[in-house]
Structure formats: C-alpha cells, structure tokens
Amino acid sequence: MLAAFEWHILWQRIFHPDHVFVLALWRTIYISVAAQVFGVLLGLIAALMRMSKIWPLRVLSGLYVLVFRGTPVIVQIFFVYFGANLLFGFNLIPRTADFGLFQLDGAAFAGIVALSINEGAYMREIIRAGIDAIDRGQMEAARSLGMHYRLAMRRIVLPQAARVIVPPLGNEFNNMLKTSSLIFFIGVTELFGDAEIRYSTTFKPVEYFTAVAFWYLVLTTIWSVIQAQIERKLSVSERGEEPSFRERVFQAWAPVAAWGRGAR
Amino acid sequence: MSSNGFVMSAHEVRKRFGRLEVLKGVSLEVKRGEVVCVIGPSGSGKTTFIRCIHHLEKIDGGRIEVNGHLIGYREQNGKLIEDSERSIARQRAEIGMVFQRFNLFPHKTALENVIEAPVQVRGVPKRQAIQQAEELLRRVGLADKRDVYPGKLSGGQQQRVAIARALAMRPALMLFDEPTSALDPEVIGEVLDVMKELALEGMTMIVVTHEMGFAREAADRVVMMDDGRIIEEGTPEHFFREPREERTKQFLSKILV
Numbered sequence: 001m002l003a004a005f006e007w008h009i010l011w012q013r014i015f016h017p018d019h020v021f022v023l024a025l026w027r028t029i030y031i032s033v034a035a036q037v038f039g040v041l042l043g044l045i046a047a048l049m050r051m052s053k054i055w056p057l058r059v060l061s062g063l064y065v066l067v068f069r070g071t072p073v074i075v076q077i078f079f080v081y082f083g084a085n086l087l088f089g090f091n092l093i094p095r096t097a098d099f100g101l102f103q104l105d106g107a108a109f110a111g112i113v114a115l116s117i118n119e120g121a122y123m124r125e126i127i128r129a130g131i132d133a134i135d136r137g138q139m140e141a142a143r144s145l146g147m148h149y150r151l152a153m154r155r156i157v158l159p160q161a162a163r164v165i166v167p168p169l170g171n172e173f174n175n176m177l178k179t180s181s182l183i184f185f186i187g188v189t190e191l192f193g194d195a196e197i198r199y200s201t202t203f204k205p206v207e208y209f210t211a212v213a214f215w216y217l218v219l220t221t222i223w224s225v226i227q228a229q230i231e232r233k234l235s236v237s238e239r240g241e242e243p244s245f246r247e248r249v250f251q252a253w254a255p256v257a258a259w260g261r262g263a264r
Numbered sequence: 265m266s267s268n269g270f271v272m273s274a275h276e277v278r279k280r281f282g283r284l285e286v287l288k289g290v291s292l293e294v295k296r297g298e299v300v301c302v303i304g305p306s307g308s309g310k311t312t313f314i315r316c317i318h319h320l321e322k323i324d325g326g327r328i329e330v331n332g333h334l335i336g337y338r339e340q341n342g343k344l345i346e347d348s349e350r351s352i353a354r355q356r357a358e359i360g361m362v363f364q365r366f367n368l369f370p371h372k373t374a375l376e377n378v379i380e381a382p383v384q385v386r387g388v389p390k391r392q393a394i395q396q397a398e399e400l401l402r403r404v405g406l407a408d409k410r411d412v413y414p415g416k417l418s419g420g421q422q423q424r425v426a427i428a429r430a431l432a433m434r435p436a437l438m439l440f441d442e443p444t445s446a447l448d449p450e451v452i453g454e455v456l457d458v459m460k461e462l463a464l465e466g467m468t469m470i471v472v473t474h475e476m477g478f479a480r481e482a483a484d485r486v487v488m489m490d491d492g493r494i495i496e497e498g499t500p501e502h503f504f505r506e507p508r509e510e511r512t513k514q515f516l517s518k519i520l521v
Contacts, residue, residue, distance in 0.1 A: 141367035141426075144318055145381035145433060146357025148349050155384060159371050 006207055013211030024194035025215060031108060031183065031190060032176045035115035039176075040169070042116060043123025048153075050128055061124065068121035073114070074182050080114040081107065081186040111183030119176060126168045130161035163234045170227035177219050191215055271296050271331060271437050271468045272317060278325030279312055286312045288492035289326065294437070297466045301479040301500075304489035305515055310472045311364075313489070314439045317470070318361050319352055330359060331436055357385055360430030360438040364446050366422040368414040374401060374425045375410040378432045386433070393432075400428040404458050420451025424458055431462075438462070440471040474519050480504065488512045 013021070049061040068076065104112075134157050142152035181192035189197065195212040199205040272294040279287040286309045294300050302310045315321045317328055319336035327344070328335040336352055337344040347355075369377050378397035382388040388396075401407050404424035414422050423443055430438060440459065444452045456478045463469060463482040473479065479486050480500045488496040488509070496509045507513050 135367070137363060137365055137367040138369065140320055141361075141363060141369070143353065144320065144356055144359075144361040144363075145429070146353050146385040147381065148353040151384060155380065156369055160369075163371075 006204060009202075009204055009207040010211050013208065014214055021194055024189055024191050027108065027188065027190040028177065028180055028192075029219070031112055031115070031188070032173070032180045034112045035119055035180065036173050036176050038112070038116035039119025039123050039172075040127075042120025043125075043127050046120060046124035047127040047131065050124065051131070065121045065124055068118050073118050073179060074185065076118050077111060077114040077182055077186055080117075081110040105188065107183070107187045110186060111180070111188050115176065115180060115183070119172065122172060123169070126165055126172070127161070130165035131157060133164045134160050166227075166231055166234055170223070170231075173227075174220050174223060177223065178216060270294060270329075271298075272329070272470065274313075274317065274326065274328045276326035277313065277316055277323050277328060279309075279316060279321060279323050286492050287316070287323075290489075290492070290494055291326075292487060292494065294468060294470060296468055298485065299463045299467075299469045299471065299483045301483040301486045302470065302472045302489060303474060303476075303479070303486060303503075303515070303519075308489040309492045310489045311441055314361075314441055314470055314472055317437075317439060318356060318359055320361075322346065330355070353385075357381070357433050358436050360433060360435035362423070362426050362430055362438070362440045362443050364442040366414075366419070366426045366446070368422050368426055368429070370414050373411050373413055374406060374417070374428075377414070377425055378429045381429070382432050397428070397432060400431055401425070403431075403461075404428045405454070418451055419447045420454045423447065423455045427455075427458055427462070436468065438467055438469045440469065440473065442472050442474070444473065444475060476500075476503075476516075476520060488515070490515075 017025070046061045046064055049057040052058055138156055138160065139152055142156040143149070147155070180190060184190060184193035184196060191212055195208040199208045202208070270293045272292070274290060274292045277287050277290045278285070290309070290313055292300070292313075302313065304310050312321060316323050317330070317335065322336065327337070333355065334344075335355055336347055338347050338351075339345075368374075369380065372380065375394065375397050378400055379388075379390065379393040382393045382396065383390055398407065398410060401410055404427055406421060406424055406428070409417060409421060409425070414425070417425065427443075443459070444455050447455065452475070456475060459469070459471070459478065460482045471478070471483070483500050486498060486500050486503050487494050488503070488507075488511075490511050496503075496507065496512045503512070503516065507516060
C-alpha cells in the first residue's frame with residue numbers, strides 16, 4: 001500500500017506552497033507570538049499578585065491558576081468564542097476586531113485571547129519560580145540603597161530572574177506553536193486547519209498531514225535556534241566577557257592552524 | 265542637624281520572631297564620627313539589631329532615630345504607625361549597609377553596581393555618577409576592576425566594591441553586618457584596611473564583628489551583646505584589660521585564641 005502514498009503532493013506542499021498555505025503559516029506564527037507575549041504579561045502580573053501583601057490579590061491569582069491549568073485548552077477556547085457571548089449577553093468577539101492600525105478576524109482574536117489566558121496560568125508558575133530563585137539578599141541590598149520595591153524588582157530582581165525564566169519560556173513557546181492548532185476548531189484556518197481542509201476535499205490525509213508535520217518541525221527548529229541565541233546572550237554577565245562571533249571562529253580554528261604549522 | 269546631637273539613637277528596641285524575643289530592650293547612642301563595634305555570641309541579636317536600624321526588620325517596641333528622624337515609623341497621636349514604602353526608602357538612602365555575603369548585583373559590573381543607586385534613586389546624571397564611582401573604586405583599591413563582573417572578583421574584592429556601592433549614596437551612617445566573616449582569612453585584611461581608613465576619615469560606623477584587632481585599632485567604643493541585651497559597654501582597651509561581666513570574659517577568651 002506504500003505505493004499509494006502520493007509523493008508529489010508532499011513535495012508540492014513542501015517546495016511549492018501556495019499563497020493560501022503561506023497565509024495559514026503566517027496565522028500560526030502571529031497567533032502564537034501574540035498569545036505568548038500576552039501570556040507572559042498575564043503571568044508576570046499574576047506572579048506579582050501572588051507575592052502581594054494584599055490577600056484578595058493572592059487569592060485571585062491562585063484561582064486563576066487553579067481554573068486555567070485545571071481545564072482543557074480546547075474548552076477554554078470554545079468558552080471564550082461561544083460562551084462569553086451567551087453568558088454575559090454581549091458580543092465579546094466581533095466578527096472582525098478593528099484595532100485602528102489593522103483588523104483581525106474575530107475567531108483569530110478569540111483564539112489569541114483564550115491561548116493567552118491559558119498560557120498566563122503556566123507562565124505565572126514559571127515566573128514565580130524564577131523570582132524565588134534569586135537570593136533574598138539581592139532585594140535587601142537594593143532596598144538598603146534606597147530603592148523602593150518596584151524599582152528594585154525592575155532593576156535588580158527581574159533581570160536576574162529572566163535568566164532562570166528563559167529556558168522554560170522557550171519550551172512554552174514551542175508548545176504554543178503546536179497548541180495553536182486547536183483554534184482550527186473555532187474556524188481559524190491556520191497550518192493545521194489548512195491541511196484539514198485540503199484533505200477533506202482530496203481524501204489524501206496522510207500526505208497533507210505529513211506535510212503539515214514538516215512545517216511545524218521547521219517552525220520549532222527555527223525557534224530552538226533563536227532560543228539558544230537568547231540564552232547565550234543572557235548568560236554573558238555570569239561568565240564575564242563574551243567573545244564575538246569572529247573571535248569564536250578564530251578560537252575554533254586555532255588548533256587546526258597550529259597543527260597545520262606543526263606539520264610543515 | 266540632629267535634634268539630640270546623635271547620628272543614631274536607639275531606645276529600648278524590642279523585636280520578636282514568633283515566640284522568640286531576640287531584642288529585649290536595646291538602647292544605644294552613636295555620635296557623629298564615632299565608630300562602635302558590636303560583639304557577642306551568635307544568636308545574641310547583634311545582626312538583628314543593625315538590621316532594625318535599617319528597617320530591614322520591623323521593631324515591636326521602642327524607637328530608633330537616625331539624624332533625628334524616626335526610622336520606619338511616624339508618630340500619630342502618640343502612637344507609632346509604619347511609614348510608607350517610599351519614605352522608608354528615602355530614609356534607607358541615608359544609611360549605608362554592608363552585608364556579610366556582599367550581595368553585589370551579579371548582572372552588573374563593579375562600576376554599574378556603584379552607580380546604580382545614585383542614578384536610579386537620586387537621579388544623579390550618569391556621567392557625574394561614573395566620575396564619583398571611579399573615585400570610590402580608587403579609594404577601595406579597585407580602579408582597575410571597574411568593568412569586571414562580581415563573579416570574577418575574589419570575596420575581598422567583592423566586599424570592597426560593596427563598601428564603595430554603599431558610600432556612593434553619601435550616607436550619614438554606615439552599618440556593617442559581619443563584613444569579614446564570609447571571607448577567606450588571607451583577604452580579611454584588605455577589607456579591614458578600607459574600613460579603618462573610612463573610620464579615620466570620620467565616617468560614623470556601627471560594625472558587627474568578631475575582629476577584635478579592628479576594634480582595638482579603629483573603634484571608639486565596643487558594645488557586648490548577649491541574649492538580646494547590651495550587657496557591657498566600654499573602650500576597646502577596657503575589653504582587653506578588664507572586662508567586667510563573666511559572660512564577656514568567656515566570649516572574649518573564645519575569640520581571642
């Protein structure tokens with residue numbers, strides 16, 4: 001039956017993607033990036049609320065994590081898309097959301113909102129762990145110099161916590177790229193949705209889903225390269241001076257060059 | 265400047281952690297330019313006491329004034345109410361603190377550590393702050409380390425940067441919390457030298473330390489604490505020659521071997 005696999009479909013999807021596909025790819029990227037950015041912001045706010053002196057804020061932050069880590073993302077997506085309108089009796093998700101500079105498809109907007117809120121719950125734990133990992137003496141030293149809490153947090157604690165937060169944050173974004181496929185179910189034609197539609201008209205599911213797997217792999221691979229770069233940059237101050245790219249190339253070549261000279 | 269002539273005056277300070285009372289009424293007055301060493305066994309409350317002066321710990325009773333201003337609290341109808349975060353921060357800016365474990369900011373170079381507070385808290389122009397910081401680093405003998413990150417400095421060097429960082433705020437009072445007890449023996453001297461020089465220049469200092477050699481050379485007064493109280497007070501000579509209390513004698517015999 002392997003012969004039945006139509007390779008030309010796969011090659012065509014990989015090497016000659018049409019503009020409909022490119023648009024779907026672009027949707028996956030911008031929805032994931034937007035949801036991750038807002039997720040980090042929500043997570044940061046929730047993490048700071050969790051450490052607040054005011055107990056209702058702490059409770060609220062706890063409830064947020066409890067609910068959004070404890071229910072499936074797909075349920076949250078449907079809830080935001082259909083449920084809010086029904087529950088609150090107003091149209092939370094317009095058919096198209098107008099942001100002045102650009103317009104956004106209502107379903108895509110709902111998807112970003114749902115994914116952000118879900119992501120924020122996970123990011124709260126990651127950010128809190130990052131802040132907890134910083135020695136208490138850092139906050140004390142900053143405050144002993146006359147910095148108030150917010151200044152000390154912004155200038156001293158958070159920059160150090162960032163180094164602890166970035167590796168798990170990278171994993172979260174990797175997940176986000178893939179989880180965003182769920183918003184196909186509220187009608188956003190992103191990567192997965194595009195494959196789904198193609199297969200339903202051609203009845204060649206294996207070919208189309210192999211192609212879509214390839215493209216997800218491309219996205220996550222590119223991201224892991226970017227992530228490695230960010231992590232290297234952030235760890236610079238820990239190790240002292242960082243050699244530039246050119247210096248690293250020269251260093252890598254030095255033993256080879258020495259060997260070359262020795263051979264002659 | 266100060267209403268009662270003292271840079272720091274503490275009156276009947278009490279502090280408890282849960283059921284444990286660590287300060288049972290500590291009173292101490294420090295004049296301008298005076299260097300006071302606080303000694304005592306661990307658990308005697310000496311570190312807690314100087315942390316209270318900086319309001320890193322809230323106090324449960326008594327009062328602390330620095331330059332005539334009540335620290336951490338304001339008086340309202342005869343009651344003490346904890347001050348706002350911002351005004352506590354303003355007060356802390358006037359008091360320098362050097363920690364046992366240095367607590368330098370690891371993501372900033374030596375110079376950046378020193379200019380951070382003047383620029384961010386006082387709004388000093390960056391160029392001016394850098395000039396001042398270079399001068400301070402020269403004073404602690406680390407002019408050549410200005411662009412080095414703390415991770416690449418020895419303990420003694422880190423502690424000297426920490427002293428420069430505290431001095432950059434031009435404090436009226438410097439607090440030292442066992443500044444040499446986390447250091448290797450061979451670098452203790454370089455930190456003590458910087459502190460001695462500071463004392464000679466007339467800085468008002470309260471130093472929690474076990475370095476009796478430093479006390480003898482630089483201190484005007486030594487205070488012995490035990491079990492949350494000041495049990496003996498006198499010149500360094502007094503402590504070397506004729507300590508009065510039995511517990512002081514016992515303690516000194518242990519640290520002077």
